[in-house]
Amino acid sequence: MTKLTVAAALCLGLMSGSAFAASAWTGGDDLPTNPLACDGTAAAPAAKPYDGGEPASAPDRKGKKITVVDIPKLIGIGYFNATSKGIQDAAAELGNVEAKTDGPTKANIDEQITFIDNYITSGVDGILFAANDPVAIAPVLKKALSKGINVVGYDANSTPDARQWFVNQAEFNGIAKSLIDNMAKEIGEDGSFAIVTSTFTTPNQARWIAEMAAYAEACHPKMKWLETVEAQEDNNLSFNQATTLINKHGDDLKGIFGMTSVATPASAEAVTQAGKCGSIAVVGLATPNAMKPYVEKDCVKTVVLWNPVDLGYAALQVMRAVADGTLKPGATSVKAGKLGDLQVINGSEILLGPPFSFTKENIGQFDF
């Protein structure tokens, strides 16, 4: 039955010549893809009405000093230290926002909810959050809105009606384009590569792989996909799977994509131990700290992710714009200080921009 569906989808795809088919690569999902233009010109955003929430009878905060609390998934880890730094940078630049970061020491939905609840009672003007669970956090955020507090999310979304805006760090097609472009640059337009992912059904990874397949077909048609392997998010398994790929495909294998922050360093380690540095490229999603040893040894040239300092900076800029009333439902862009104009997508999300590539030149500046 699945085969039939795939075949039918393929026929349809061939006939219409569009990319709307089941993903060509194993590990992708079957949702429609939306590859970006090869030269990176932004597509016109699909018109979607504002679907965020509205605070009830919020006081006029235009130009006034506001108190904002940032409640990330957890505190004390490099990633959220970086977003917190961005928030402080923006607060210092704006001058009329008092911002602080507070939150649970472990990524626990219950504790995060309690923190938000306490800050609602203490009477802040704005709440920034990165949700541990999109649904569980919704009731307490709605409570904040009902008390006239401005609510803006970043990094991890809630259900749209529980907050006003969400700063989206990267779209699936943006990540896909960046990964494929970097790989093409390293292994050439006709190179062959394999993918190490978490599982074939993990939502984010499946979405990225589907978008990568669509983008590669459109912009780098001669690149050859060999196979996709599953490695959970397990360090050992990722290493073993990458080693198997290297042994199995021999000289055919020119590149490995790591789709998780575990798979990418493990693949780099496998390539290093096989003595294939320089002949097999590793491109993937990962945090800089895990990749520094490989990048410094020139074994990995590009690590793709977003810049969390910019993410925090943008989140507070958006909060200020919402409080001032300059960012209203229906807006198509928002001014975010040094980041310039950021685009509104999906009704009530603000896109941070294209993903960030960590390279040997800049990776030393990041600590997360």
Next chain:
Amino acid sequence: MNLPALLRHETVLALLVIIALATLAGLSDRFFTAENLLNQGRLMAEVGLVALGMTFVIVTGGIDLSVGSILGLTAILFGVFWQNVGMPLPVAMVAALASGTLAGVGNGLIITRFKVPPLIATLATLALYRGLAEGISQARSVRGYPEWFFFFGQGEILDVPVQLWVLAIATAICAVILGLTPFGRATYATGANEVAARFSGIRVDATKLWIYAGTGFLAALAAIIFVSRVTTTRSDMGTGLELDVITGVVLGGTSIFGGRGTIIGTALGLILIQALKNGLALSGVKGDGTIVVIGIVLIIAILVSAIVDRSRGG
């Protein structure tokens, strides 16, 4: 009323609670309002329910580390019973309560039949029940419960949160059972001297089995209230709950060696911790600072109680 009777641990604790409430009310004018206090009651209901059972467990000289995992497991089972098995929601609730009780019975059987120390037995089931929760859920959340179900976690009766009523009733029942019934006396006797209790004809094993089963039931009840409050089911719910619960019970004056402790003490201990967490947050202390203060208060309370105890004995 002589002096020693006044210097019971509960009295010391009640004084501490009053001092804490007064200080915190002075630090923030948003603390001592009916709205905030009732809201805090809502937030402490789950820990409170489980702490009632834990008081019994610790009075027998035992411990139950698996309560957080039982909460997670029953939350997942509740969601699965409703969404995947297709039970009507009320039936799923009863089934979840039964599963939680069964998980508690499992603890009790391992402890009484195989003479495994409670610490080891429930350390094992802490892993086992959490593993089951994660396996059954496959890391997927169950969502989309009907609106009426949120009554238990978000609703109010006579302006008081629903779960606070549940907690109050459960506290009253547990206080009566522990303080005034033969079962309560058997609980104390078991904890004070298990061998003597056996020779006195007390059914020690049956008592323990009932207590662990009851704790499992309360954890399941807390799970349903929790799911109703946050409108979703996740396998990591209740992680670390056991530590909050045990902290409250021990702060309440229940001896970790068994034989001593009261429900009133546990209630006071929980109120003190919740008041500190909330009051300090409202007066601008950050989360990490709050944990430090709670640790210090715990040490002070135990020290004061020990000193009072010694002076009374000597």
